[in-house]
Amino acid sequence: MIVNCSEPNNALDSSSRSINETVNGSHHFTIRGYSLAKGMGPGKYISSDTFSIGGYEWAIYFYPDGKNPEDSSMYVSVFIALASEGTDVRALFELTLLDQSGKGKHKVHSHFDRALESGPYTLKYRGSMWGYKRFFRRTSLETSDFLKDDCLSMNCTVGVVRTRVEGPKLYSVPIPPSDMGQSLKYLLDAELGCDIIFQVGEESYKAHKLILAARSPVFRAQFFGLVGNPNSDKVELEDVEPSIFKALLQFIYSDELPDFHEIIGSTSTSSAIMMQHLLAAADRFGLDRLKQLCEAKLCEEVSADTVATTLPLQSSTTAHSSRPYV
Template sequence: MTKFDGDLVENKRRSSTTHPLQDSSSKSINETVNGSHHYTIKGYSLAKGMGAGKYISSDVFSVGGYQWAIYFYPDGKNPEDNSTYVSVFIALASEGTDVRALFELTLLDQSGKGKHKVHSHFDRALESGPYTLKYRGSMWGYKRFFRRTTLETSDFLKDDCLIMHCTVGVVRTRMEGHKQYNIPIPPSDMGQSLKELLETGLGSDIVFEVGDDIFKAHKLILAARSPVFRAQFFGLIGNPNTDRVVVEDVEPSIFKAMLLFMYTDELPDVYELTGSISTCTSTIMVQHLLAAADRFGLDRLKLLCEAKLCEEVNADTVMTTLALAEQHHCSQLKMICLKFAASNLGELGLGNLT
């Protein structure tokens, strides 16, 4: 009996040493999702006289899953200020409750001296924490942002134009558990590998004649990327034995850029392809690349080109870009071109049109 009890005690001791308590840990990480918006007010003098509490606003912009807008009150937000000050606010423009955020408003010095007027909540985060917006329409900003008489004689106003820069940092909290491993994962190099395959021509089975240039490629890759090439090589009326194709109505540099996209899934560097840093040259090439993308069914490339052209709309390119947008059914690009044209009738020589 005693021997048995001794064995039992020993077994318990072994059990306690072979099954130690497991430690665990976790981490709460508070961080901001940041985004910025440039807001330009042209014709500042024409906005005066609206009356206190009346404002003009920027287009809405998205940061951290919420919509925001900048409100500018040329005669001040409050009647008691009697138009002595201009007021500027950042407003929550979408549904949301208790949205916590940090803000920064900068009025840009247009003299080139860099003496911008900056109001930053980011700098005071340690003192007061983020600002909480309770509901749609909640605002953060300044009723007395700038004394109006001082503003109108300053370098912040040039050619009757004000430029503001707004940064919003939406606070997010995420949980991070304890990892039992730390294996560094390199970024994907698939695009680079396929690009090398294109550039070396290794294993190529199709040759394209584009003008005076020759391009070697791979049918399976092209067919996987483009429904047009899939039908041409492997469709019901396609010919899988084709080894040479003549491409008409496409410039060699445009076809090369299109091939690079199909192998890398990235918009090629236009400056590298053309050897030019001219914005006009870049715009013209992207216009032709959009047309090629539409022709060969490359929807992602078409959208990338559309987004790039939206950024580069100016008085020299807006009309050709508008015609391109209409021809290839690019609704957002068309809207941007029309808005630009409507805002710049004098610069485009359309001021007398009715």
């Protein structure tokens, strides 16, 4: 009997791929007063505003008297220039002179159409250009539908080439955001399964002991502590406004800072004062996250009118409340 002692080959085949693609963008450039630009001289140009495509800045250069002296009397020149720092930037280009008669007979010079034949154009440094010295014969341009009311209009499209390498992807199932807070708040708003009533002034609010205990150490001690009473069905609260306690309950269930306008509607009380009271209540019931949210909101809205009351309040809540019961 022959025993094969070699280890089994458990190595998996690996793969990757190189993806070459373009980041495309366009810019519309209008030249008003074309006749006033004539006579600038060869090599002199009108520039568009710079625009960003593929992480680089670009500009359109229009030469009304041609880029070179030998073409100054015959042609207008148009170029796309790299206007930011960059070396060996590879891109595809398209220049379109727009037909303003509505017939849609635009004059298109496209490098995109020749990509398979010649590949992208490489711009070596800032100021490098792609375009046409003999973009359009001047006499033909001035009698064409491209010139209307002494105005020219053109589109420029740039496709910057990007290369990236991808390895094998693990397929994943999209996970929706958590809606736990919304679901718990629904229980509070609909008063489903409530087992405790809080009497706050003339208002009463129903809630759930287990949810309160899970969120607040003060409520946990009151209902389920060594001397707590899980059978109690009503608690009277003093020294807290009904609207503040309602906002406190909404935070406990949703974990979000409540909107006072939704809770109390129109009121002459400023939001800063309401937030100060909510901060004190958060400290009283051991809700540290709510305290931090209130402090951050108060810092955003601090003013000469509120600083005198806000700073002492925040200082007084830096230590946890030692009160074990409500």
